[in-house]
Amino acid sequence: MKVGIASDHRGIHIKARLCQCLTNEGFQVVDEGTDTADAVDYPDYAKKVARKIAAGELDRGILICGTGIGMSIVANKFPGVRAAPCYDEVMVEMSRRHNDINVLCLPGDLIGERSIDELVLMWLRTEFESGRHTTRVDKITAVELEVATSQQSI
């Protein structure tokens, strides 16, 4: 599985740790920065990963900012991206089982470095349940198409 990862300045320590962990676990990791503590703007990094998810160049994405919120707002602008901020086991598990999210947005300010590896591995390994949830995820895609093709009727 090919996983893209990016963070702003508030997530660099978690990103570095996750790159190491995921590589050790056999995932193909694409690191899109940032790599220093210099302040950057999260939209510039969210779009690097989200664009590649939309283009089918990555299977999953992980984005880290202070809260995960800004990264998710940007990522969800891209067609085919389903991104959400998650910070505990329940959110992470349900985001895969029910929503089939393909971009996990993590709050660098709120999440402990020690628990992050297990949380992300759980997210990468949890399957979408399909069934009734497929109908709903398909409706998300339909809404996306509606919005893209008929802006004036919204």
Ligand SMILES: O=C(CO)[C@H](O)[C@H](O)COP(=O)(O)O
């Ligand atoms: O969480 C974030 C966006 O959702 C950002 O990481 C946060 O807004 C950056 O703030 P600052 O410039 O004060 O470091």
